[in-house]
Each structure stands twice: as C-alpha cells, then as structure tokens.
Amino acid sequence: MPVRVVESSAPSQVSGANSGKTSPPACTLLSVGQAFSGTQNVSSLQKDEAWRVNVRIQGCDLEHGYLCGTMEALNVPMADTPVVTFWEGEIVDTINYTFFTGKWEATPEDDKKHWDKFPSFSPFKSQVEIDGGKNVDLSNYPYIFMRWKEQYFVNVGTDCGLTIAGFYYVCFSCSDGSISGFYYDPNSSPFQKLELKSTNDGRSGFSFSSYELQ
Amino acid sequence: MPTPASPSASASSSHRRASSDLMVRIGSADSEIKLRALRELKNQIIGNRTKKLFFLKLGAVPAVSCALAEAQAQAQADLLVQSAAALGSFACGFDAGVRAVLDSGAFANLVALLSFPDNKSFKTVFCALVSVPSDKNAVVVDAGARSLRMIYQSKRAPKYDFLQEKNMEFLLSLLNSENETVTGLGASIIIHSCETVVEQKALCHAGVLKKLTSLLEGSPSQKDASLESLATIIKKNPEAASKFVSESRRALSSVIDLSKDRNPRTRLLACMCLIVIRNTSPCHLQDIGIKTKLVYLLLELLDDPGQVGEEASFAFSSLLAQKEDLQKLAFEANAIDKLHNHLQKHLLQPRRYQGILLALAELCSKLESCRSRFLFLEVLKLVTDALTHEVADVRTAACICLRSVSRSIKNLSAGRFMKEMIVIPLVQLLHDPSTSVQVAALGAVSNIVVDFTTAKSTFLQCGGLKLLVQLSKSMDPILRLNALWGLRNLMFLADNTCKEGIFLELTAPSLSSLICDPEPFVQEQALALVRNLVDGCLESIEYVFAEDGIILDAIGRQLQSTSKAEIGIQGMYVLSNIASGNEFHKEAVMHQLLLQVNNGTQAFILKFLQSNDSQLRTAAIWTIINLTFPSSPGASSRVVKLRNAGIVSQIKTMVNDPCVDVKLRVRTALGQFMTIGDGST
Numbered sequence: 074m075p076v077r078v079v080e081s082s083a084p085s086q087v088s089g090a091n092s093g094k095t096s097p098p099a100c101t102l103l104s105v106g107q108a109f110s111g112t113q114n115v116s117s118l119q120k121d122e123a124w125r126v127n128v129r130i131q132g133c134d135l136e137h138g139y140l141c142g143t144m145e146a147l148n149v150p151m152a153d154t155p156v157v158t159f160w161e162g163e164i165v166d167t168i169n170y171t172f173f174t175g176k177w178e179a180t181p182e183d184d185k186k187h188w189d190k191f192p193s194f195s196p197f198k199s200q201v202e203i204d205g206g207k208n209v210d211l212s213n214y215p216y217i218f219m220r221w222k223e224q225y226f227v228n229v230g231t232d233c234g235l236t237i238a239g240f241y242y243v244c245f246s247c248s249d250g251s252i253s254g255f256y257y258d259p260n261s262s263p264f265q266k267l268e269l270k271s272t273n274d275g276r277s278g279f280s281f282s283s284y285e286l287q
Numbered sequence: 288m289p290t291p292a293s294p295s296a297s298a299s300s301s302h303r304r305a306s307s308d309l310m311v312r313i314g315s316a317d318s319e320i321k322l323r324a325l326r327e328l329k330n331q332i333i334g335n336r337t338k339k340l341f342f343l344k345l346g347a348v349p350a351v352s353c354a355l356a357e358a359q360a361q362a363q364a365d366l367l368v369q370s371a372a373a374l375g376s377f378a379c380g381f382d383a384g385v386r387a388v389l390d391s392g393a394f395a396n397l398v399a400l401l402s403f404p405d406n407k408s409f410k411t412v413f414c415a416l417v418s419v420p421s422d423k424n425a426v427v428v429d430a431g432a433r434s435l436r437m438i439y440q441s442k443r444a445p446k447y448d449f450l451q452e453k454n455m456e457f458l459l460s461l462l463n464s465e466n467e468t469v470t471g472l473g474a475s476i477i478i479h480s481c482e483t484v485v486e487q488k489a490l491c492h493a494g495v496l497k498k499l500t501s502l503l504e505g506s507p508s509q510k511d512a513s514l515e516s517l518a519t520i521i522k523k524n525p526e527a528a529s530k531f532v533s534e535s536r537r538a539l540s541s542v543i544d545l546s547k548d549r550n551p552r553t554r555l556l557a558c559m560c561l562i563v564i565r566n567t568s569p570c571h572l573q574d575i576g577i578k579t580k581l582v583y584l585l586l587e588l589l590d591d592p593g594q595v596g597e598e599a600s601f602a603f604s605s606l607l608a609q610k611e612d613l614q615k616l617a618f619e620a621n622a623i624d625k626l627h628n629h630l631q632k633h634l635l636q637p638r639r640y641q642g643i644l645l646a647l648a649e650l651c652s653k654l655e656s657c658r659s660r661f662l663f664l665e666v667l668k669l670v671t672d673a674l675t676h677e678v679a680d681v682r683t684a685a686c687i688c689l690r691s692v693s694r695s696i697k698n699l700s701a702g703r704f705m706k707e708m709i710v711i712p713l714v715q716l717l718h719d720p721s722t723s724v725q726v727a728a729l730g731a732v733s734n735i736v737v738d739f740t741t742a743k744s745t746f747l748q749c750g751g752l753k754l755l756v757q758l759s760k761s762m763d764p765i766l767r768l769n770a771l772w773g774l775r776n777l778m779f780l781a782d783n784t785c786k787e788g789i790f791l792e793l794t795a796p797s798l799s800s801l802i803c804d805p806e807p808f809v810q811e812q813a814l815a816l817v818r819n820l821v822d823g824c825l826e827s828i829e830y831v832f833a834e835d836g837i838i839l840d841a842i843g844r845q846l847q848s849t850s851k852a853e854i855g856i857q858g859m860y861v862l863s864n865i866a867s868g869n870e871f872h873k874e875a876v877m878h879q880l881l882l883q884v885n886n887g888t889q890a891f892i893l894k895f896l897q898s899n900d901s902q903l904r905t906a907a908i909w910t911i912i913n914l915t916f917p918s919s920p921g922a923s924s925r926v927v928k929l930r931n932a933g934i935v936s937q938i939k940t941m942v943n944d945p946c947v948d949v950k951l952r953v954r955t956a957l958g959q960f961m962t963i964g965d966g967s968t
Contacts, residue, residue: 099902099948100947100948100951101905101909101948101952106779106780106822129739129780131696131699131700131739132696141696141697141700143700143739159697159700159701161697212947213947215947215951224697225701227700227701227740247947247948247951248951248954248955273867274823274824274825275824275825276825276867276868277867277868277869277873277913277916277918277919278863278866278867278868278912278913278914278916278919279863279867279909279912279913280821280822280823280863280864280867281818281822281860281863281864281909282779282780282818282819282822282823282864283779283815283818283819283860284737284775284776284779284819285772285775285776285815286693286694286733286734286737286776287690287730287731287733287734287769287772
C-alpha cells in the first residue's frame with residue numbers, strides 16, 4: 074500500500090528469478106485468486122489514522138520463493154479513487170531467501186527488529202541472530218514469512234503524491250489465512266502495522282479459483 | 288504470310304533445339320559424343336535449379352541413368368564418372384531430381400560403382416572398398432559416392448536398414464574407406480537413416496562411434512560429417528553419450544577443439560554435437576566455462592549470413608531449452624539485444640526469422656529479467672508484426688515467443704498484453720489454415736487472457752470468445768484442450784458480464800459434454816473452467832444448475848469414474864466452491880457426495896480423502912469444511928449424514944497427515960464438527 078511521500082526516493086530493483094532447489098509446502102489460503110482485507114495503521118505523531126486495504130494474490134511460484142499480487146488502499150486522504158499497487162513478494166524459504174533482506178536499505182538489525190514483532194518468529198530468533206536463519210527448518214511450520222515490495226502504481230501516476238519506496242515484513246498464518254505485516258521505509262513512520270484477513274465474497278465458506286500459464 | 292520471328296522467340300526455340308540435340312547426343316552410340324554430351328549436361332545444370340527442372344521435364348534423368356548402366360556393362364570409366372556426376376547434380380539440393388534419379392533405377396548402379404571395377408554384385412562392394420583402387424578406378428568410386436551422398440542428403444532418399452548384418456558391414460566398409468567421399472557417404476547414410484534407439488544401439492555395438500571419433504581428426508569434410516553423425520547417434524540416447532565420452536579421453540575434447548575450428552560450419556556442428564551430448568546426458572559438460580563458451584559461440588555464429596547463421600539460432604534454442612542456468616548466461620551475454628538486432632534487419636529469410644523468434648521464446652520462457660529486457664527494447668512490436676507473416680512457421684514462432692513473454696505476471700497485471708495491436712492479429716490466427724499456428728496462437732491467448740485488469744472485454748470485443756468456443760468443439764483434441772485452457776484462464780476472476788458472455792456462448796449442454804470428453808486432459812480443463820465460473824460472487828454458482836443441473840450431474844459422474852488425480856482435484860474444487868454458497872447449493876453438493884453411498888458403492892469423496900495425492904486430499908477436505916461451515920443452518924444435519932457415510936471417521940484418521948495444508952484443514956473441519964456438535968467428537 075502506498076504511503077505519503079516524505080522524501081523522493083526511487084524504488085529498489087528486485088533481481089530476476091532465483092535458482093530454486095526444493096519447494097516448500099503449499100498453502101491453499103495463499104494461492105492465486107485469494108483475497109484479503111483489513112487495515113494499515115498509518116498513524117504519525119500528529120494523528121491516528123488507518124487506511125482500509127484489500128489484497129489479491131495474482132501469482133505464486135514456490136520453487137522460486139515468489140509471490141505477487143495487488144494491494145488496494147481504499148480511504149487514502151489525498152486520492153480521489155482507491156489506489157492500487159502491484160507488489161512482488163519474497164518467501165523466506167532458506168533456499169531462495171533468508172530472514173536477512175540484504176537490500177532496500179534494510180540492515181540485519183532492521184530485519185531482526187521487525188521479525189521480532191511477530192510472536193510466531195520467536196522459535197527462530199536465536200538462529201537468525203547467528204546467520205539470518207539459513208539453516209532453520211520452515212518446511213512444516215504453519216506460518217510463512219515474506220517480504221512484499223510494491224513495484225508500481227496500477228491505476229494512478231507516479232505524481233500522485235504517494236510513495237512505494239518501502240517494503241513490508243509479512244507473516245502469514247496457514248491455519249486461518251490471516252496476515253500481519255510491518256511497513257519499513259527509513260523515511261516513513263516506523264512499524265506501520267498491516268492486518269488482513271482472508272475474505273470470502275459473502276459466501277459461507279471458502280472459494281478457490283485457478284489459472285495456469287502455458 | 289510468314290513473318291520474321293522476334294529475337295526472343297528465336298532465342299527460345301534455338302535453346303529448345305540445342306537441348307533436344309543434347310538429349311539425342313546422350314543416347315548416341317558413339318562413346319566420345321555421349322561423353323561430351325554428359326559433361327555438357329552436367330555443366331549446364333550444376334547449381335541451376337531452372338535448368339535442372341527443364342532437363343528433368345525433357346526426360347534427361349532416365350537417359351543419363353541408361354547411359355550409366357551401359358557404361359557399367361562395358362566398364363567405361365570416363366562415361367561412368369560423367370553419368371554419375373550428372374545424376375548427382377540432378378539430386379543436389381533438388382528433391383524432384385532425387386525422386387527422378389530413384390525412379391530411373393540408377394540407385395543400385397550408383398551403389399555398384401563403389402566397388403568398381405569389380406561391380407558384379409552389391410555384396411562384393413565392401414571387399415573392393417578395403418583395397419586401394421588405381422587412380423582411374425578411384426575416380427569412378429569417388430563419382431559414385433559423391434552422387435549417392437547428394438541423394439542421401441535429401442529426405443526422399445531410401446531409408447538404410449542398419450539392422451541387416453550385410454548392410455552394417457557395408458556401412459563399416461564405407462567408413463573404413465581411404466576415400467574421403469566414401470567415408471562422407473557413410474556419414475550421410477547415418478545422418479539420414481538413423482532414427483530409432485535400436486538403430487543407434489546397433490551402430491554403437493558395431494563400433495561406429497570409435498570410427499567416427501577417429502574421423503574427427505580427418506579432412507575438413509570428414510570432420511563435419513563425423514560431428515553430424517555422432518550427434519545423430521547420441522541424440523536422446525544416454526547409453527551412446529556415455530559410451531562416446533568414456534570410450535576415449537580424446538573424443539569429447541576433440542569435439543570441444545572443433546568448436547574453435549576456422550570453418551564456421553565445423554564450429555556450428557561441434558556446438559550442436561556438444562549440445563546433444565549435454566541434453567542427452569546432463570552430467571556431462573556442466574563446467575561453466577564450456578556453457579559460457581557455447582553461448583558466445585552460437586551468438587557469434589548467428590552473424591553468419593548463410594545457412595550456418597540460420598541453423599545457429601535453432602542450435603541456440605536447443606541449448607537454452609528448459610535450462611534456466613543457460614538462459615541466465617545468455618541474458619548476461621546480451622543475447623536479447625543481439626537477437627533484437629537480427630530481428631530488426633529487413634527481408635529476413637523465413638527460416639532465419641523463425642529461428643530468431645524461437646530463440647527469443649526460449650530466452651523468455653523462465654526468467655523475468657529476460658522478459659523485462661525484451662519489453663524494454665520493444666521487441667514485442669517486431670514479434671507482433673511476425674504474427675501476420677506469410678509463412679506459417681514464422682507465425683507459429685511469433686506465437687510461441689508471445690506465449691513465453693506473456694508468462695510475466697508483473698506485466699499481465701499491468702495489462703501490457705491485452706492491447707488491440709496484439710489481440711486482433713492473435714485472434715485472427717485462431718482460424719489460421721495451419722493447425723500448428725492455431726495451437727501456438729491458443730497458447731499465447733491462454734496467457735494473455737489471464738489479464739488481471741478489467742480489460743478482458745477487449746478480447747471479447749475482438750471476437751476472441753466466439754472463436755475459442757468454436758475451437759473447444761473441434762474434432763482435434765489438442766485444439767479442444769488449448770481452446771478450453773484459454774476459456775478457463777479467461778474465466779479466472781472475470782467479472783459477471785464476462786462470465787455470462789462466456790457461459791451463453793459455451794452453453795450448459797456443451798460444457799457438460801466437455802466435462803465428459805473422451806480425453807482426460809480436456810476433462811480437466813473443462814472442470815477447471817467450471818471451478819472459475821462458480822467462484823466470485825454468490826450468484827455465479829447458479830450457472831451449474833442451469834438446464835436441470837446437467838453440468839453438476841456430469842461432474843458427479845466424472846468424479847465417480849475417474850482414476851486421475853488431476854481430474855479429481857479440479858472436480859472437487861468445483862464442488863467445494865459450490866458448497867461455499869447457500870443451503871440449496873450445499874445440499875446439492877451433499878446429494879452428489881452421497882449418491883453412491885445410497886447406491887451401495889464407495890463414495891468418491893472417501894476415495895479422494897484416502898488418495899496419495901496431497902492436493903486431492905486438500906480439495907476434498909475443503910469441500911467438507913464448506914459443507915459444515917458453522918454459520919450455515921443445515922450444517923448440523925450434514926455432519927450427521929457425513930458421519931453416517933463414514934466420512935467424519937475418515938477425517939479423524941487424518942489429524943497427522945504428512946501434508947501441512949491437509950493437516951491444518953483437517954483441524955479446521957474437526958473444530959467445526961465440534962462446534963456444530965455431532966455428538967461424537
């Protein structure tokens with residue numbers, strides 16, 4: 074989700090695909106087409122504020138630790154319409170990505186401070202202190218840790234007064250499909266919290282669509 | 288009154304007269320006249336397709352063939368050489384010529400020349416070849432071998448049966464000959480006729496690999512022939528690849544050395560041989576140095592203006608196919624930029640055009656970095672132009688390229704491909720006269736219609752939907768599969784108008800018959816399509832109840848009878864999505880699940896919950912979760928029915944399922960049973 078521009082800064086570049094070796098187990102609640110809704114707390118010292126947020130998963134490639142989708146911010150004060158951004162995610166799978174970001178102006182200290190905010194991270198804390206958690210076993214863990222980085226605005230121009238310079242530390246619960254996240258941008262308010270829940274379009278149950286690229 | 292002939296008419300008639308005269312002289316009884324005529328004919332047709340065709344129509348080939356037979360009977364060396372050379376010229380690069388030579392019966396006579404002068408029988412040929420013939424005899428043997436080589440370079444040449452012992456002996460005698468043309472003929476026979484693994488093995492066991500390896504040190508033409516033959520024998524035969532690499536330490540390094548040869552064709556053939564070895568037996572040539580070298584060599588060979596340049600792009604494609612590491616190396620070697628430069632050249636020959644497009648397709652098949660560069664350089668525009676090329680192979684290649692680049696979700700999400708300039712020509716290709724173009728176009732369409740923006744309507748407005756639906760009813764199962772694939776992706780997250788449009792065009796009876804299609808892969812796509820149809824807003828579930836629920840009934844029948852997990856997965860997600868609806872929807876799903884129980888047979892849901900496929904178990908358990916969703920009024924009675932059918936007890940056995948997703952869903956289901964209170968949890 075975009076936040077107000079504080080200082081102009083170009084979005085970081087994400088490298089291309091990575092050579093995957095194994096696939097972590099899939100979670101149907103985090104598959105393509107799945108939708109989530111909730112809020113992002115954008116409070117600053119001046120005022121308390123939360124924007125409503127919708128997320129839709131559009132692509133998932135577990136072999137490469139890749140996930141992508143759109144994020145829609147609904148009640149952005151300076152925008153006439155909801156602002157939609159496209160984001161790409163890195164799944165912390167210890168094969169393609171570790172807990173250490175290594176880019177986007179995030180130091181290992183920043184990483185640890187943010188991951189530490191998730192209660193489900195605690196079993197890995199000591200190992201991550203040592204090596205970024207290169208050797209932790211996440212394959213049977215019911216939470217998936219990710220970083221989501223917005224790449225471009227889908228429906229507004231870059232001159233909209235908003236920035237997508239930062240990125241999210243994200244924790245997804247495989248049990249109920251809930252998502253918690255913290256936005257990190259050295260130039261924005263720290264620890265803006267993202268909270269999303271799996272949505273079901275008014276159904277009494279869960280629905281799953283799918284596509285397959287040729 | 289007679290008028291003077293125009294100069295051109297006069298020239299033409301004098302040419303005809305001269306040609307007829309030449310034909311008469313070929314049939315002359317005077318061997319000197321015949322010899323001069325044969326030489327004249329050969330000189331006229333060499334490298335001249337028009338002349339070849341002209342003399343072919345005049346009946347020159349049977350006449351020369353006759354001259355060859357007569358000369359053979361009288362052992363007249365000069366006549367043999369000239370008639371064999373003339374026949375070889377007819378066959379060289381000219382399929383109609385090859386056919387005429389074969390029809391004239393000259394083939395056996397040419398083979399017999401290889402044993403000249405002892406040409407009494409075919410069986411004695413190899414005996415003669417191992418001895419060193421005199422100079423004149425050698426010229427005859429050479430002329431015969433050269434002609435046969437021309438014939439074996441054509442697809443029309445007769446297939447050589449290596450499995451017959453005498454034929455294998457003959458082939459070995461050719462390869463063992465000291466005559467370079469004869470060994471070249473041996474190689475041509477292998478390249479032309481070795482097609483099956485059995486034939487590859489027979490050649491290996493006969494020691495052909497060893498012989499060919501020794502020819503790698505021979506003359507330039509022997510090197511080329513040997514490289515091509517080796518690639519033919521090793522292709523997709525790991526046993527042959529290992530034998531070649533292990534038989535002699537020099538073998539592989541000789542091929543690597545030849546990739547640095549002065550001659551571009553030798554370099555290309557060496558690269559192709561190395562690619563075949565690597566693709567056949569991936570444990571070889573893993574060294575980053577050789578991989579990088581192959582990439583740079585082939586990119587350099589692309590600059591060759593002739594056939595080598597054309598073939599280099601195909602070799603490059605086979606080097607990159609399915610190999611992300613090599614695609615990355617090629618990207619780092621600026622391959623996209625180089626191929627883009629070639630594509631910008633005017634008047635590209637169709638084969639070169641096709642090769643470049645296919646190489647770009649391979650490059651963009653996996654890596655987003657390649658696709659980004661492709662789009663940044665605006666190669667897309669050039670590829671779109673190729674969609675309307677007059678040659679079907681170029682159109683197909685353009686579609687394949689478009690299919691690769693449209694795998695970029697980042698750009699699909701930006702609506703980068705759903706543009707009229709791309710969609711209109713692509714939709715046109717859906718009724719292309721060539722099936723391979725249609726299939727390739729459907730591949731690109733299937734990706735492009737995933738489009739996450741609201742622009743799916745662009746595709747409908749261009750008439751694409753109608754054509755997809757038409758092709759989904761094709762007699763050709765590959766077209767049905769790909770058309771349904773496109774419809775399934777078009778249906779993904781489609782808005783209500785788009786869904787309604789697809790459904791009205793496709794109709795419920797068609798959809799239910801596609802679900803029961805004889806081909807399992809068509810059934811799977813049809814079910815995936817319905818799964819997307821009933822996703823989204825609640826009302827869309829109603830589609831499966833149209834026309835007395837024929838779609839839902841077809842799904843139930845298919846799930847009961849299928850043994851394929853993929854079909855079970857898609858079918859169960861259809862039921863799961865329906866079960867996330869209202870009470871009526873849930874009860875309809877219950878009816879399908881328990882139909883067999885009431886008939887006394889095992890319910891398919893039980894079979895799926897016990898499946899070895901974790902995705903199928905997941906889909907099945909989601910259906911149960913939706914049926915027993917706590918807020919729905921009928922949940923409690925459904926739990927009772929599920930328990931009576933043995934489904935609840937089956938789920939209880941799955942609490943420690945090895946798949947995390949299944950385990951978590953089982954917990955959800957059991958939690959729901961407890962909340963609802965079925966009295967037994």
